[in-house]
Amino acid sequence: MSRPIRALINCAALQHNFSVIRSHVGQSRIMAVVKADAYGHGLLRTARALDAADGFAVLELEAAIQLREAGFRQPVLLLEGFFSTEEIEVIRHYGLSTVIHCHEQLSMLLAHKETEKPDIFLKINTGMNRLGFKPEEGSSALRKLRQSCPNTNITLMTHFACADDLLETSHVEQQLNGFSLLQQKQKADIPRTLANSAAILHYPGTHADWVRPGIILYGASPLPDKTGIELGLRPVMTLTSRIIAVQHLEPSDRLGYGGSFVASQPIRVGVVAAGYADGYPRHAPTGTSVLVNGQRTRLIGRVSMDMLTVDLSGIPEAAAGSPVTLWGEGLPVEEVARSAQTISYELLAALSPRVQTVSLNC
Numbered sequence: 001m002s003r004p005i006r007a008l009i010n011c012a013a014l015q016h017n018f019s020v021i022r023s024h025v026g027q028s029r030i031m032a033v034v035k036a037d038a039y040g041h042g043l044l045r046t047a048r049a050l051d052a053a054d055g056f057a058v059l060e061l062e063a064a065i066q067l068r069e070a071g072f073r074q075p076v077l078l079l080e081g082f083f084s085t086e087e088i089e090v091i092r093h094y095g096l097s098t099v100i101h102c103h104e105q106l107s108m109l110l111a112h113k114e115t116e117k118p119d120i121f122l123k124i125n126t127g128m129n130r131l132g133f134k135p136e137e138g139s140s141a142l143r144k145l146r147q148s149c150p151n152t153n154i155t156l157m158t159h160f161a162c163a164d165d166l167l168e169t170s171h172v173e174q175q176l177n178g179f180s181l182l183q184q185k186q187k188a189d190i191p192r193t194l195a196n197s198a199a200i201l202h203y204p205g206t207h208a209d210w211v212r213p214g215i216i217l218y219g220a221s222p223l224p225d226k227t228g229i230e231l232g233l234r235p236v237m238t239l240t241s242r243i244i245a246v247q248h249l250e251p252s253d254r255l256g257y258g259g260s261f262v263a264s265q266p267i268r269v270g271v272v273a274a275g276y277a278d279g280y281p282r283h284a285p286t287g288t289s290v291l292v293n294g295q296r297t298r299l300i301g302r303v304s305m306d307m308l309t310v311d312l313s314g315i316p317e318a319a320a321g322s323p324v325t326l327w328g329e330g331l332p333v334e335e336v337a338r339s340a341q342t343i344s345y346e347l348l349a350a351l352s353p354r355v356q357t358v359s360l361n362c
């Protein structure tokens with residue numbers, strides 16, 4: 001028997017979420033964002049389940065090559081582009097698409113001798129202020145690209161900073177305006193991509209030629225006040241484990257590192273094989289929801305590297321071997337994230353490679 005923690009990955013839920021996205025975006029093409037090992041869900045498993053996607057977006061060249069070598073023929077976009085001239089050749093060889101977000105990348109591409117260039121997503125910084133050309137620089141970058149590589153496919157791209165916050169509609173509009181101005185200056189109609197998950201749900205006007213969903217594919221919500229379930233999505237990852245020991249505390253007994261939890265009455269405690277080295281958040285406080293035998297109870301005491309402890313008071317039949325759900329089916333990951341003062345993205349993407357994954361319906 002191995003350690004009982006498992007991440008169950010439900011491919012039917014992935015496909016369900018994809019169809020929900022399809023129903024939101026109509027004719028726009030869907031570029032499934034599978035960076036960070038598909039937000040912890042496994043790159044190739046996820047891509048296979050989402051073969052209906054019109055494209056994939058990743059960060060690392062290695063991940064893009066893995067997709068090609070596994071036989072995926074769709075556009076595969078490198079979200080940060082390339083870091084050296086040698087990489088341009090690899091990108092071309094594998095028929096990948098690349099973001100160009102800065103002058104250095106533009107110069108490398110223009111200096112690249114091959115006449116055949118990869119498809120380009122020219123990233124415009126409309127207010128996120130991480131990557132991209134300012135709208136006023138975007139025009140000249142476009143002009144240079146058009147002159148030097150007239151046959152290259154170019155898509156304009158931007159990324160929203162606040163599409164998940166309905167109080168920030170004016171920021172989204174500001175970003176949209178910067179993007180539209182650049183678009184209007186161009187004589188030809190250039191394909192565009194703007195929307196992440198939050199914009200797919202909230203701003204239909206941003207769907208354009210390609211949408212780039214990440215978190216909603218995995219069934220979690222990008223919005224702070226709603227769970228994926230409430231948005232009609234299904235959780236793809238369920239993190240499960242088992243109780244491996246039961247302790248009985250007497251009043252004033254302390255529990256775990258730091259002894260931060262002190263029993264005020266006799267209490268049964270379940271020790272669960274899951275800790276922060278598995279990706280469970282160390283900052284989840286006493287009170288964070290956990291399911292034992294499908295019943296909701298609470299985390300108590302401090303999360304340690306390999307174990308955490310739960311209150312079994314209301315669950316008399318729970319014993320060593322009882323199943324535990326840390327998040328997923330029956331317990332939204334957003335709820336655990338909120339309790340730990342983080343977001344679902346971080347919990348999913350931080351799933352440790354030491355956790356065995358099990359494919360369901362794949």
Ligand SMILES: *Cc1c(COP(=O)(O)O)cnc(C)c1O
Nearest residue numbers: 033159196197212213214215222
């Ligand atoms: C990660 C990422 C996305 C997906 O964001 P979600 O909020 O998960 O939908 C889209 N576009 C870019 C450029 C990204 O880096």
